[in-house]
Every structure is written in C-alpha cells, then in structure tokens.
Amino acid sequence: MSRPNRPLRMMLVPVLAMGAFAACGSDSDDASDSASDSISVPADTGDLTGLTVTGDVGSAPKVDISDDFAADGLAYETTVEGDGLQITSDDLSSAFIQYVIVNGNNGKTVYSTYDQDSPEVLDISTDGIPAALSEPLTGQHVGSRVVVTDTVKDIFGSASSTSLNMKNKDPLVLIFDVIGPQADMSDQAFDTEASGWLPGLTLDDDGVPTAMDFTDVPEPTGKLEVDTIIEGDGEAIKKGDTVMANYLGQVYGADDAFDSSFDGTPAAFQIAEGSLIDGWVEGLEGVTVGSRVWLQIPPGKGYGKSGNSSAGIEGDDTLYFVIDILAVSS
Template sequence: MSRVRSAALSGVLSFSMLGLAACGSGSSDPQEGGESLSSVTIEGDQGSEPKVTFDGRLDGSKDETEVLVEGDGEEVAEGDTVKANWWIGNGFTEKEAQSTWTKDGAPQSVEMSEDILPFLRETVIGNQVGDRVVLLTSAEEAFGEGGRPDIGIGNKDAVLAVVDILGRSETVPPLDGPQGEDKKPAGWAPELVEKDGVITGLDFSTAHKPTGKLIATTLVKGDGAKVKAGQTLTVNYLGQVYDADKPFDESYSGEPAEFPIGVGQVIPGWDERLVGRTVGSRVILEIPPADGYGEQGNEQAGIKGTDTLFFVVDILGAS
C-alpha cells in the first residue's frame, strides 16, 4: 500500500531582493470546485517521464500528497542535497507547464534548504530515495504569492507536481573566493572598488553606457564544475544601478548567498548568464530591465523600471 499523507506545506518563501522576477496580479484564493487528486491518472516507471491524464480541472484549495512508487533508499532530511526530476502541470488548463525531462532528462541537483520552492520541500523532505511523489496544491502554496506566470501558472491555478527522488549527493564545501584563471575583463565593464581586499562597489567612470542588452564578462574563469540548471549556487555578489554612487545590495560584508539557479527563482539575467559558468568564476553582468525586475522595478531596493543593473558575482559552489 502506498504511503499517503495530507500535505502540510511550509509557508511561502521569503524572497530576498534576488527573488522571483515574475509576479502575478497578487495573492487570491485558489480555484475551487474541481476534481481531487484521485481523478488524475499517472503512468510510467519511477525515473522516466510520467504520462499524466487529467479527467477535468483540479481543485487546488485542499492539499493532497501521495507516494505513487515506494523507494527503498535513505530518507531525505532537511539540508540534504538530492538528485530529482519533476513534472509540473496546470490543474486548471490541464496542460504541462514544466518538465525537467524535456531536454535530456538529466537529474537536477537540489539542496533541501529553506530557500527552495515549497513544492519541492513538500514532496522530497521526509520521503525516500526511489520514491515517486505526487502533490496537488495551489499555485501560491507551490511557488509563492505570484504563482509562476512565466511557465503558464497563474496565482489562482491548481498545481499538480510529480517528483522522482533519484538519489542523494555529497555536498562539496564552497570556496572562500574566486579560484581559477585570471582574465582581462571587457572594456565596457565598470571597475571594482575594494577596501582591504573586499569589494564595496563599482566605478562606472570608464564603463560604457548601457546597451539594452544582457551581456557578461569574465574576470576569473573558475576551475570547478559547470553550473547546471536546478543546482543550488553559493555566491558572493554586489549589485549596483548604472552610474549610482553605491550598491543596492551585496553579500561581501556578510555571508554568501544560496539559491537555486535556472528554475525562475532569481531574476532572468542571473538564470541566463550564470548557468554554464564554472565554480570559482568571478563575472560582471550587465542586466537591462527586461532581464531584471521588469517595468515594475523593485521599489524596496530603489530600482526603477528603466534602470540597468550591474552585478559582480563570485560563484563559490554548486550543489
């Protein structure tokens, strides 16, 4: 008999300034009056992409979780790094929204930290390696207040998630700083301002004016592994609006930041330009509004919808 339990999702993520770039029109009640989890047919072996058949739109107002395939591996705990694949469906439109099997089916490596998306915490933590877990919930509970409009899930939609827990990974300690081959940065890049060896800002006096394009230049080419979508990055970073006198956010004066990359949890420019880099790299990014916070900007950080953002990022680890 499958292990079945009602979902008790943790609260939605507390997104930092680097949080979700795409937001819906605000929180609202999930769609009610649809079908339950038992109306859905999910076929296929654990480890292969599931075939999902809907029998009417789903009701995401009552969370349901079920272990469809029981594994015999170790139980996953908070802080573990796991390899997993997942399939996400919109329970209102009855269409696939996202599948990590779409490209090459390679497992995603994700650390079970407080910063990961709630649907992953609910389907992975407390379950076992080898499990296939299905979750029916609301968009707000699965992804946060705005849902995921970038993959076709509005903040009122029901969400169906099928997650295969494929293994656990050993965690490699993050680096203390950039490590690799020094490179000459592009001429358009601002210069780093440092105090006692710590980056404190960017100097735009010799930098070009923003081009409206998403571009990057390498200061150190790391000698570590390539960053893959779905991994959790450990980075130090500093962000500054073009021609501003001081940064709007930075981590160099405190602790490095951690967040999943390539899955829509950070601004698009980060997802686009950090995936494929190597651990140990230091890069400078020029990010136009469309790849940053969009026309709405980020009022809390003092960023307008027309501002171009520059970041220096040290990639210290990927797990």
C-alpha cells in the first residue's frame, strides 16, 4: 500500500511552509467559523465574462477563453449544482475531486486529473488553505462543478509561479468536479470487541479508531481474509478504479498502528497492481461504496520478504486493515 503524491497538494505544501497564504488564510478561517448545519451553497461572485466551460460533471471540461477574460480578484461560479452529500468545514470537510488547471492567458491546460485518471482528496478545513480553494467548495454538494479564477500568486503563492511557468499576476482558471464523498460513515460506530479473526479496536474520545487489540485473536491463517461487516449500497469497486477511503493498518500482534487516515484526511488510492499491495487490490475488488471491510493480508500479498522498513513491517508480518469506502471513481 502506498500514498501517491498529488499535484495540487504538492503545489500547496511549499508555499504553506513559507506562510505565503497568510493573507487568504484568514478568509479560510472565517469560512470555517461560519459553517453550520444550515450551510448554503456559496453564491456566485466576481466576473467570469469571457470564460466558457462546457461538458458533463465527471468528464474533462472544455474551456474557451476570449479576449474579454481577465482575472480581477477571486471569482467563482457553480455551473452545475449537484444533489449529493454536502461538503462542510465540519464532519464532511474532505472533497473527492477531479480538477483542471488552465492558463488564463492562452487557455492551455496546465494540469488535469482527468488526463492522469487520478482524482484527489482535498480537505477544505486544512489550516492555511487559500480562499480560492476553500471558499468556492465549502457548501457544495457532490455532483457539482465549480469554476474558479484568480491570479497565480493568490491561489498558489509566488513560489509556484516558476513551476507553472507563469508570472505571479497571470490569471488561472480552476474547474472542480466534486465527485465524493458518496457515503457518509461518520455515524457508523466501530465494534471494539474482537470477533473471530477480527481484532478489537481502541477508540479515542470521539469514537475514532487509533489502534487494534489482538488479545485472544487467533494466529493468522496465512491466507487473504476479507470480512465486510457493513455492506454499503453504492457502486462496486473494479480494478483500475480510484477509491476515497479511511483506513487503519496494523501488524498482527503489534501494539500500535503503522498508518491511519481516520484521524486526518481520507486517502485516494487506485485499485491496481503496482499501485497498491496485492491484498488491497484483491480484497477490495467488488466491495461497495459505504462498506466497512476488514482485511487480513499475509506477507506474500503484502510487502513480501523485504517488508517495509519505513513502516516497521518485517518480511514475515501479517497485516490487518479496517477500511471505510467513501467513494469510487471509474
């Protein structure tokens, strides 16, 4: 199993570290403070004259830019309003998105997740996230398309202008398709008691799993074991799909987890050989969105004889995972 690097996050990390988003970080904080159960879809703001975006949500958009277009501060418009789950700055703050970044000067695509078939997860509650990302997405429903414009500097900071081969004042166009989450599992309580080969779970004060308890759990079978304890009614995962998921992973008999996303941001993984360990690819195929599944993965379908030293995994370790499937993109 591995967590792939994501271009949008890669562009954000260096400028976040340098504090380049200090000015618009306050805007993001204001958006978080105002979030509530009655949060509304953000109203369109600014002028998008000269910019036309067509196509269906879930497929690469066609972008036409005329001579009338100019980015004059942050502007955004919800061109398609979805009716799925709503992205908030509270429990559902992570959006599963496909997006396209376009040079506003010439209409050329700078980057597209559609080209890479690699949707990403963006947590709009992240400290320091620029207003151009958090403000237009807060309150959106899954199934929406949002068009955002601003300058390179105001979106990504001056440190990113070189990597984009653009000037700080140049206009950028971002088109976000919100494709997930497709299931809200925040109210699905975790079983803390061991059952059969399933270990118990240690939870924090918020009911989030932090570790597994292997007390009285039998020795691993040496085979890939899969147990879906909550079966969702969403789309079934196929090989090649990208899934949005929360997970906790631990070695059999260990006291602590070696990795978890439950206490942070859900992860996006492509279910494909070479992208993940075989146990994930084989174990998750056919699992439906909204499901909670346990995997027991023998070494041969995990990291093999070499193990994974960075995670403290030896070559003969059996891996256990509990996974919540939140969305799938084919």
